[in-house]
Every structure is written in C-alpha cells, then in structure tokens.
Amino acid sequence: MSEDDLIAALLEGARAAGATLTGGAVRLGPGDDAALLAPPAGHELAWTVDDHIEGIHFRRAWGLEAIGRKAAGAALSDLAAMGATPLGALLALHLPAELLSDSAGVARLARGFGRTLAEAGCPLAGGNVARHPHGLSLSTSALGAVPEGRALRRDAARPGDLLLVGGRLGQARLELAWLESGRAGPTDLTDALLAPTPRFDLVPALRALSRAACLDLSDGLARDLPRLLRASGVAAVVDSGALPLPDEALAARLGVDPREAAWLGGEDYALLVAAPSPVEGFVEIGRVVAGSPGQVTLEGPLAGRSLGPGFDHVAS
C-alpha cells in the first residue's frame, strides 16, 4: 500500500467507528503539515502523550481493534485526570512490514481507536504513519480544555483530605492474568483491560470542588498513590478493607486475592483523588496525613503483608 492508501484506510476506519476528523475546536484535520485548532476562551489546555508498544503494553494476539481501543483510552484518561474535556487526538503509528500491506488490519486498528475517541467526543485531528523494522506501536497525543485555574494537579493534596477512588481497581490485572493463562480469548471478560473508559463522567463532580488533587491509576494504587503524595509533600493512611474490588469470581478462578489485585493492579484508569469532602461516584479509601512525603500506611486486611511492586505491563 502507498502511504496515501494507508492513511485513507486509517481515516476511513476511524470514521466508520463514529470518530470525526474535525469539529469542536478542530478547524483543520488530517492532511496538512499540522492540524489547526481554535482553543476555547477562558480555558487552559491539558496536553499529554501516551505510548502503547507491542510486547510491552499489548500482544498482537489480543486483536487490532482492542489494541486501538486500549491505546486511545489510556491517552484520554490523562485528560480526565486533569479535569479536562477532550479537544482532539493525534495518532503516531509505527507499523511493521506485514501491517503496511494489510489495509483490513489497519482499518480494524483505526476502528478500535476511533470508537474510543467517538465515545469521548474527541476528533482524530491528525497523526503520522511510519514503517517500523520490528513491531507495532501507537503513540497518542491528546489535547483537552479545562476552565482557567481549575486543573486537577497532583500537587494539591493537603493533610486532612479524604482519599477517594472513582472506578474499579485490580480488574485489568485479573483480566491480563486470565488472558495470559490461555484460558480466555481476548473477547471474554476483558473489557477493563482492552477497552478502558476514560472517566470523563466523573469530571463535573470534581470541577465542582474548591480544591482537589487527582491522577489516573495507570500503574496501580501501590505505585501511583505515592506519586500523588510526593508531589503534594504529604503522607497517607489507607484502609485496605475499603478498596473497590475487582470481579471476585474471576479472582477465585485465578487463585488470586482480589484485595491484593486492587492494591497492586494497574491499567484500570480509575481516578485517585484527594479532596476536602466526599464526591459523588467515588469511594473513600483513606486519608491524607502530614508525614514523610510519599509514605503510605496500609491498614485493614492487607496490613503487614509483603506485597510486590505495582503493575509493570505484560513483559515484566
């Protein structure tokens, strides 16, 4: 396929899944040296990039549509974690030789990517396609808008804040173990892993707060909570009995403690928030305290257990 044909297959796949190429802030979509956007007045821009690399973040056997969905969901989740709503996305796609000549495969990848964008109301404003000598990877850059001064930075936690989680924990970790065990196909019970939903639904409740720190749980609570605490110069006490749990039947089939999975598991893209008061849609898992920056005291059922580090993707 020529580069033009490849790009046409990609854009057609994304459009077939409901994604637009312009609209909202995007005035000029794919096809020029750069996309053009009209930034909304009274807003700041949140800007992020996220990578999905074959053999590290996914396996080809999971299916190209699922891979596209996962890559888009992970990138957009960073916008939700800043309290931003999406303006557009760019996809930098590295394609190995066998995919360069596979327009149906490229279209499936684009359908998955486009479907997640469409669900978030986010245009595919452009991107880049390049040959790669080895594997498939997707690097997704996303832009969002957040009302001036209302971004949910991770350095905003203060002693006395409640620690809140919006979304399930440990589910993607269980689904990954289930897939890797060879007992499931990629379409069984693997929506949390393969079709993560950026939690834009939770953003309005967070924007209504006078102050909140937030990040999305991509690497797991065990790794990500200390990041929020260090950025804010605070410590925390967590009640492990209060963690939102993954599917207990799946945990039992795998012989895994669902609570440990909730503490260690990554790629759930739930939101972790520190805020002065409860927030609808979130469960309280602990409190921010003064103390050594980043230190976590784990109480309840997991207290005193020796637990490994958090999530480290498929190739760890």
Next chain:
Amino acid sequence: MSEDDLIAALLEGARAAGATLTGGAVRLGPGDDAALLAPPAGHELAWTVDDHIEGIHFRRAWGLEAIGRKAAGAALSDLAAMGATPLGALLALHLPAELLSDSAGVARLARGFGRTLAEAGCPLAGGNVARHPHGLSLSTSALGAVPEGRALRRDAARPGDLLLVGGRLGQARLELAWLESGRAGPTDLTDALLAPTPRFDLVPALRALSRAACLDLSDGLARDLPRLLRASGVAAVVDSGALPLPDEALAARLGVDPREAAWLGGEDYALLVAAPSPVEGFVEIGRVVAGSPGQVTLEGPLAGRSLGPGFDHVAS
C-alpha cells in the same frame, strides 16, 4: 535505572542544552498527568506529531545527540510550515534495554533534542518514556500558535502564483549518501541531515503576505510539490535550472548531479511556498498553473530525464 531516574536524566540533559520546561504559554511542565498551557489570545493552534525510528530515519551510529537534534528539528519544521511559532513540545521516547540503563546516553539524546528546542524558544513541556523490545524511537508532538486565520495551509495555491523555495535543497540527501559511503564520520559536513533548522526565521515574511500556501520539504520536492498542488487543485511548471543547489564539491565527490539531488532529496526542511508575489529569503523556481491537480512540468536541465521517486529515508 528507575523510571524516575531516567526522566530526571532526560530533563537534566535538555536543561543543560538550554531548554526550559515551562515558560511562555506553558504553565505546568513535566511531572503531572498532562502539561498545562495558556493559549495566546487571538491565535489558532497548530498541532503536529513526527516520528524518528531507528533503522528507518536514523542509525544509532550517527550519535545520540545528533539523533535528538534531528527529531526535534523535523517536528518543529511542521510548525514553521504552518506559519506558527512554537509553544511547546512533548517527547514520547521508546528506549531499548541497553539505553534504559545508560543515563549518559539518555542525557546526550536529551541534550540534542533540548538544544534544537532551545534555539527555537520552545519549552519541553512533557512526554513519556517507555521500554521498547527492539529499537530507539522518538515521537515528537509540537504545538504552535498562528494569528487567527493566518495559517499557511497547503490548499491555498492559485494559478498564477509564484513557486518559491526558502532554504537549500538536496543537501541532506548528499550528506546521507556521504555518511552511508563510510567516508565520513557523523560530525563532518552533516549539519543539514543531522541538525535541521526549522525555518521560523522565514515566518514573518510569509505572514505579511495576503495569501500563501506552504509546506516543508521533508520528502523532497519531487514528492512534496505534487502534494501541495493536489491539495490546491492546481498544476505547476518548474524551472529545474532555478533550484537552489546543495554543496557542489560534495556532489562531485559522490559522483551525483547536484540538480537531481535538489529535485529528489528530502529532509532538507526548506519551505515550499506558492504566493502571488516574491518573498524575501525565497528563490523563485516556477509557477502555479491551471491543470490536472498535482501535475508538474519540469523545464530546464532536468526536463525529460527519467528520475526516480523522492527521498525514502535510510532503509529504502
């Protein structure tokens, strides 16, 4: 190295080369879920992504600092081609195992990347670092600002326009051949290839025009000119005797016709413009005419010669 140490080495390398992490529009740089920018009033945003992949766009032997410079220059060039000035860049870096533990190497890469950003006054607002099972790659997303309605789109050429080139042509192609011949080290005579300069210096003269179409010559005039013409629905007549030429001594040493190199060569990141009148800093190479969209009539010394397609990167 831990991920935190890697990121620290990267940011320190970029800062050592003079790059900033915030400033201008960038209010929050690396370290949160996303960077935060305050878009300038009265402007549109130009937003692009560009990839540099080992074995396709560069070889590791060229040196990590040069690779960083080349990747940043190519991405920023897309902003210049839209008539935009840079607001910030994000670097998505895929590192193979041996670089994950090489903080000095990562710092050299970051120094090159940061030096080109610093020269353009462009903060390194953030990015992402990920392991890659095979090679090194850099995916650079860049944001720029262009006064409302003044973007230099490639669909703006009209019959009667002059075709103008700002910058040298064919030089990167010669330097690549020189490097690949094994007769030169990566620091001899290879600045066009390894340290491309985004032509922000030419932007003010282009913004002063009432109308101009523009793109940057990344794949060579032979490939890129038809893209501009097709986007505008026009044809062109080019005087091959008027092309700005590369280093003729180097061409002679390689036994290459410098004029053919100027027509076919890519990665020079010169600007190609169609405009109603001459522009300072540009040379006139032909005219836009009515005709089959994308068609080019080559006059002068190259007329009637059978010439291969344009530039196709190192692995072609």
